[in-house]
Amino acid sequence: MSLSKAELAATVARDIPHGAYVNLGIGQPTMVADHLAPDRGVVLHTENGMLGMGRAAVGDEIDPDLINAGKVPVTQPPGAVYFHHADSFAMMRGGHLDVCVLGAFQVSARGDLANWHTGEPGAIPAVGGAMDLAIGAKQVFVMMTLFTRDGTPKLVPECTYPLTGLRCVSRVYTELGVFEIEEGGVRVRETFGITPAELQTRLDIELLQDRP
Amino acid sequence: MSLSKAELAATVARDIPHGAYVNLGIGQPTMVADHLAPDRGVVLHTENGMLGMGRAAVGDEIDPDLINAGKVPVTQPPGAVYFHHADSFAMMRGGHLDVCVLGAFQVSARGDLANWHTGEPGAIPAVGGAMDLAIGAKQVFVMMTLFTRDGTPKLVPECTYPLTGLRCVSRVYTELGVFEIEEGGVRVRETFGITPAELQTRLDIELLQDRP
Amino acid sequence: MAGFYDSADAAVAGITDGSTILVGGFGSAGQPVELIDALRRLGARDLTVVSNNAGNGDFGLAALLTAGQVRKMVCSFPRQSDSWVFDELYRAGKIELEVVPQGNLAERMRAAGAGIGAFFGPTGVGTPLAEGKEQRTIDGRQYVLEYPIRGDIALIKAHRSDRMGNLVYRKTARNFGPVMATAATTTVVQVGEIVPTGDLDPEAVVTPGIFVDRVVEIR
């Protein structure tokens, strides 16, 4: 069986090291937080100026001055700290975060990321922190469906959408499999409800199938 | 009568605008603080990370964690704030201070400053914050004796000592006169116990004598 | 030395047509709505506004856009679920847009405030937003040369000010405020409360008063 969105989020969460500093991009990556048990000691960064971010706020907890990068109200657990935007992005760009988890339109076989712009003529460009996040962690995990709705692969030889970052993705999590971007190519780490051989037939990139 | 050191400090203090943010370099410039009445609202910066620095600490006030750039214990008046070294120097280099008052070995007619190194072969070089202070304020005032002990002028056509900063001095306060460094040359602003004409005979630079 | 004003209108007086205005806030958090409203009433036009977003709903920055006072937006993320005012102006060709990655926006304003002439940053290498920019490889890594972004005016919101203009912020409403305060010729701040000098913890002040020119209390 291919993974549900919740299962995919749980799979990403499983691979985040104990005590890691992590930024979860807006959208689907936010769901990873639901699968990080407190005893894992994972510390969440939100680029609008907070480390140690808590869960989504509910009811009386909602405070318009306390939001995440997706502008969703969150909570302040013990040990949380605040800083300004330049310090927050210096923290990212300086490579201090262990993991960023991002969504994507496309990832190339060498780890190029496209996730900010579809390149459509009428679209209003909006990059936010995407380009900083793409280069802002020791490891960048992408969470996405492996195919678009019309069946086109999103793990591709070369991105056709405008790039967010060059050679920045370390791992790609999809409903059908987890892929490691290595120097020599893309390695299949695990598959869900499909064999590696079947996966190979549906993708335009050469998959490395076995750990050396 | 030429000015005493205390009178010179009072003269510099007189010319600091109400409410100005000021850095007083170590050594003689520190004395300016004694002549800044509290109602002048002048706020002192010390580059080791404090704005709103108080007077020298005495007796029980002495706290080894609370010192000025000369490593002298000082006090913390209401409204004082602390910041780290990068923020402190960003404040200076960004041109936010109104006035820096510095000592000097030499100042050139176009405002070059030499105050960090005598250039002697055996001397251990030590620049500290001098080069940052030299370019770190809207106006840089120099306080110095006009002549060395052997009578050589310190306001010179070209500095012979290694430079601290280029074209950075706006005004020079000495025991014999105050000099304004202008685009067109050095203007005598006031003299003490000597006539401008006499001063001219003792200096190797052309003095502009009258306000245009 | 910070000056204290009785109203937002008094605090923004004198802002001229054609100014570049740095506007604090990330979405609504930290957005200095009352100062922006006063700028709208002042009527200054042909403005360049630097802000992370391009307005939310019909208030604050969005209302300033509606009034036609803004020639150009410099921001990282104009397109939001409630950015219909900007979207319509942009599609009608009535407003210019310069998109800057969020970290570059912050770091370029920091550079302006810190006297940095330019810096080689890692963000955007190989992307359309780095096209035409000087690039350099340093220690095996590629960088893009970025220049400071300066403002004539910064409009920001803080939590408290003392009478020296020292500021503290509140939670993630801090965001761009401290950086913008350093990057503008004149920094105008709306605060929730003005407290006596000495009441703020000297270790906890985020923006020293040297960066603050005008303060107005908006409760």
Add this chain to the structure above:
Amino acid sequence: MAGFYDSADAAVAGITDGSTILVGGFGSAGQPVELIDALRRLGARDLTVVSNNAGNGDFGLAALLTAGQVRKMVCSFPRQSDSWVFDELYRAGKIELEVVPQGNLAERMRAAGAGIGAFFGPTGVGTPLAEGKEQRTIDGRQYVLEYPIRGDIALIKAHRSDRMGNLVYRKTARNFGPVMATAATTTVVQVGEIVPTGDLDPEAVVTPGIFVDRVVEIR
């Protein structure tokens, strides 16, 4: 994630010969004397030490120099009234010295921590300390290109830490600590007190725990 150690010796264990060590402090204020003493006992040699000064009296950094463990000092102001240890080594040709303007020292470490590849700074233009460096005129002002200073290890002193490694400092002892914490691969901190997580004001933390690797309480 910050680790907590029972002694200064345990906290500095593993520092190897040839390391570049960033050492906090401005004179004695903020100097992590107990960590430096532990480094001396550890015996690592051939060190490059980056610190504002080159030691005071016969203790701390000065004692490390006396022990002959430091090959090179990078600092802004080695020469002080009580820097006789350094002075003697320097005049005897037993230690190298690189003098860096104090603001460049701070900003270059900040650049290392912030992922900046290099920056054009205003300090030192036209002086001997800018000789041989790339220069550029930007917007009519001259600048010198400065590169990051990175450390393998930072040894710093803070006032308090919580169990997340979040740090607050005390008065002007803050100085280089927060910048060095960002610029080193491994940051070791001696604090006066470790407090329970939640006891520090989240608005007043200066160094977030992400920059802190090892903490030891030295009362």
